[in-house]
Amino acid sequence: MKLGLHARYGGYALVTGAARGIGRAFATYLAADGFDLLLVDREADETTALAKALHAEHGIDARALVYDLADPGLATKAQEWAEAYEVGLLVNNAGISVLDPFFEISLETHLATLDLNCRATLMLTYIIGKKMARQGRGGIIIVSSASAMSGSPYFCHYAATKGYGLNLAAGLWSELQGTGVDVLAVCPGMTDTKPVQDQALDKDLPFYIPLTGPEPVALGALRALGKQPTLVPTFADRMSAGLLSKLLPRGWTLSIMKRSIEKMRG
Numbered sequence: 001m002k003l004g005l006h007a008r009y010g011g012y013a014l015v016t017g018a019a020r021g022i023g024r025a026f027a028t029y030l031a032a033d034g035f036d037l038l039l040v041d042r043e044a045d046e047t048t049a050l051a052k053a054l055h056a057e058h059g060i061d062a063r064a065l066v067y068d069l070a071d072p073g074l075a076t077k078a079q080e081w082a083e084a085y086e087v088g089l090l091v092n093n094a095g096i097s098v099l100d101p102f103f104e105i106s107l108e109t110h111l112a113t114l115d116l117n118c119r120a121t122l123m124l125t126y127i128i129g130k131k132m133a134r135q136g137r138g139g140i141i142i143v144s145s146a147s148a149m150s151g152s153p154y155f156c157h158y159a160a161t162k163g164y165g166l167n168l169a170a171g172l173w174s175e176l177q178g179t180g181v182d183v184l185a186v187c188p189g190m191t192d193t194k195p196v197q198d199q200a201l202d203k204d205l206p207f208y209i210p211l212t213g214p215e216p217v218a219l220g221a222l223r224a225l226g227k228q229p230t231l232v233p234t235f236a237d238r239m240s241a242g243l244l245s246k247l248l249p250r251g252w253t254l255s256i257m258k259r260s261i262e263k264m265r266g
């Protein structure tokens with residue numbers, strides 16, 4: 001399916017966390033649109049297999065860049081990537097989430113979450129985005145989360161890191177308007193990918209919103225890029241995010257979320 005994004009931005013699309021889930025869906029749509037791909041992930045086998053499959057199906061140049069984005073050497077690595085490739089579209093997708101009480105998660109895990117969800121997003125956006133801004137052409141997507149809009153019990157630090165991505169994208173969207181560089185934050189609700197599947201949640205809730213697949217999240221974001229600063233991809237999540245973050249007082253919202261998450265965790 002042609003989305004017209006390769007025609008608009010050109011070059012390679014760099015997708016982080018591309019091996020699985022939402023990142024894999026982004027990579028698949030972008031290959032079909034005609035982008036050459038830089039697939040960044042720490043899962044060597046899955047990333048290499050995906051690069052081979054997308055090359056075979058679409059005849060594009062797809063490269064597996066196997067790398068841990070939480071590594072302290074990321075700035076140097078990102079500079080190398082920016083110099084070696086013309087990146088027309090950057091998708092900051094890789095992120096980790098840990099659903100547990102704040103003080104039961106180790107400080108080390110909180111810091112690793114900060115390194116990936118915030119520090120890596122900042123570095124790639126700065127280093128690769130600066131070249132786009134110089135050239136007056138490019139697109140940047142940051143995968144945030146619906147939890148960024150309200151904060152979330154049991155996801156306290158995760159939701160805070162996702163608020164960083166949401167606000168970074170919103171500010172840049174405005175600052176870069178008219179320069180040829182488009183920016184979007186996409187804020188998915190619960191999506192049917194491995195981190196959610198691994199938690200075996202009890203979904204028997206009064207207002208349970210069915211899980212979205214990763215494909216509508218990626219496709220929605222690609223279609224919204226250049227048109228608006230943020231996107232909550234599904235109607236159900238838009239209703240819930242609108243109700244919870246805009247209409248109800250924050251204290252009520254957090255109480256509802258706490259009761260739902262406690263029931264889901266069993």
Ligand SMILES: NC(=O)c1ccc[n+]([C@@H]2O[C@H](COP(=O)([O-])OP(=O)(O)OC[C@H]3O[C@@H](n4cnc5c(N)ncnc54)[C@H](OP(=O)(O)O)[C@@H]3O)[C@@H](O)[C@H]2O)c1
Nearest residue numbers: 017019021022041042068069070093094095145190191193
């Ligand atoms: N799923 C949801 O319900 C949901 C909702 C809202 C927002 N999001 C956001 O959407 C994004 C994608 O989530 P997903 O559910 O698709 O995740 P996923 O299925 O776990 O895929 C993420 C990929 O990123 C890789 N990765 C993780 N840490 C990395 C690192 N330090 N360096 C390089 N690669 C790394 C993972 O490898 P490993 O397997 O080795 O970790 C995995 O291949 C995340 O930013 C997440 O916060 C997800």
